Amino acid sequence: MQETRSQVDWLARAVDVLRGAMTGDTMQQLILSAVFLRRVSDVPEAVAQGRPTWRDLLGQVSGDGHAVQVVQQALRAWSGDYGRLRLDLADDPMLGAVRPTHVRADQVLRDLFAVLAQAGRSLTMVELYEQCLARFSEDRAGGDYYTPRGVVRTMVGLMAPEPGDDIYDPACGSGGFLIEAARYVKTQGGRPEDPVGPPLRLFGQDVNARTRRIAAMNLVLHDLADDMRRDLDEGDSLLDGSEAGEKYDVVFANPPFSMRWDRGNDRFVPWRYGSPPKSKADFAWVQHVVGALKPHGRAAVLLANGAAFRGGAEQHIRAGLVHDDVLAAVIQLPPGLFPHTRIPACLWVFDKSKQAHAKNRILFVDAQDAGTQVSRGRRVLAEEDVDRIVGTFRGWGERGEDDEQGWSRTLTLEEIEAADFDLQPGRHVMPVVAEATPGADERRVRELTEELYGQFAEAARLERELRDALEAL
Known part of the structure; x- marks a missing residue:
């Protein structure tokens, strides 16, 4: 694991080295394709x-050619x-834009292949690919297609997919939910090795061609190409409105938070619970997901906090x-879970057969x-965080367990x-009231006062800088 991380460190530095030769997006795509x-x-x-x-590639890359x-x-x-x-793999306008005679790009690629040559086979490449996705997510571009592993495991644990389930992600990104769902079924002992047993059926869709390519490579590396019922769909999931066909047992979604969107002509786009505002697509995604569920289906969706109020x-x-x-x-x-945004998020769980x-x-859990x-x-x-959240929901869903002050409430x-x-x-979970210690209130007031004066001083400094900048124009 440590060796793989050091390789990822080097690959991440390669992105910075080549920013003058190609965009960060291009270099990320090239590195993932090379892995x-x-x-x-x-x-x-x-x-x-x-x-x-x-072996052929190593010889050609290290030779005198480009x-x-x-x-x-x-x-x-x-x-x-x-x-x-x-x-x-090569049908990418970004990769095609890299000049074949670029000397600096040639040298970095030789170094890249040398690093990959030292890596092991099979499992190491899968791990390396996942580590690259995680590292690239720290860049804003990478955050568009990668959901942090802990969040993915939480959502999959809440859904508890089973063999034979039809599993769908309408904004599949790098395919993380589909891969974790397959891993969950296998590790839980529910997926039989017997080929006549019920297979896992995976479906994914994403509007971005580059993202679909990243997801497809990820699924192939995890030996899940045969579990896909068809190729990854292209196109905008929201064009189906609420009528997505009731096709799926389980749906996962981490759509862009509160994005603006083009509603098209609402007369032809059905919204069961009402037309979402064009300034925020959160409930367009929610309605699409709910409309995609079978009568007994369930779903987990990530939304910005604002969608709740x-x-x-x-x-x-x-x-x-x-x-x-x-x-x-x-x-x-x-x-702080998502490196590409500071917008706080809630996880919404849907179930058509409670x-x-x-x-x-409705169960409310405050895991902030x-x-x-x-x-x-x-x-x-x-x-332990994943286990606690998942355990709370399962206990509530199966047995109706009691509320826990400061954590959950029905x-x-x-x-x-x-x-x-x-x-x-x-708003709904009752906070834990701690006993006040002598002088605690006075100390807290002093701390808050000092913090407030510090913010006043920072505001004054920024105002002076702004005035100086305006006078210099």
Whole structure:
């Protein structure tokens, strides 16, 4: 693991080295494609069937020719069908824009292949690919297609997929939810090795061609190409509105938070619970997900906190979801989980077939203090955090377990109506009241006063800098 991390460190530095030669997006795509190439080309010549093997590539890249051209030709040669997935590895305008004679790019590619040559085979390449995705997510571009592992494991644990389930992600990114769902089924002992047993059926869609390519490579590396029922779909999931066909047992979604979107002509786009505002697509995603579920289906969706309390059309939609009794839980996640955004998020759990004791009730979990601080402003969900969140929901769903002060609380439909359909967990979960120690209040007032004066001073400094800048114009 440590060796793999050091390799990722080097690969991440390569992105910075080549920013003058190509964009960061291009270099990320090239690195991920090279890791994939290392895995699929490391085969005997008979299996390669005329395509360059890893040994061939090492010799060509380290020779006198242009490494960029060698890699582009190899990616083109290894394009094709992998199970039900179609991979066009070189069909990328960003990669094609890299000049084949770029000297600096050639040298970095030679170094890159040297690093990959030292890495092991099979599992190491899968791990290396995942580590690259995680590292690149720290860049804003990478955050568009990668969900942190702890969040993925939490959502998959809440859904508890089973063999034979039809599993769908309408904004699949790098394919993390589909891969973790398959891993969960296998590790839980539910997936039989017997080929006549019920297979796992995976479906993914993403509007971005580059993202679909990253997901397809990831799925192939995890040996899941045959579990896909078809190739990754292109196109905008939201064009289906609420009528996504009721096709799936389980749906996962981490759509862009509160993005603006083009609603098109609402006369032709059906929205069961009401038309979402064009300024925020959160409830367009929610309605698409709910509409995609079979009558017994369940889903987990990540949304910005604002979706839980904003008024207008969104309040009307929340009321419809609550009255229809398809919302099972809202879980407040801790801040700092997503490196590409500081927007706090909640996890919404939907279930179309709640147990009798859960009917017309919603569980609220306030996990904002969970997680482990790993750096300034960054947190991760550790295994114990995942287990606690998942355990709370399962206990509630299966047995109707009691509320836990400071952590969870169940509200009835009438109580939620009285709160104007405000679904913020922090509003409903009763906080733990700590006993005050002598002088604690006075110390806290002093601390807050000092902090406030510090903010006043910072505001004054920024005002002076702004005035100086304006005078210099």
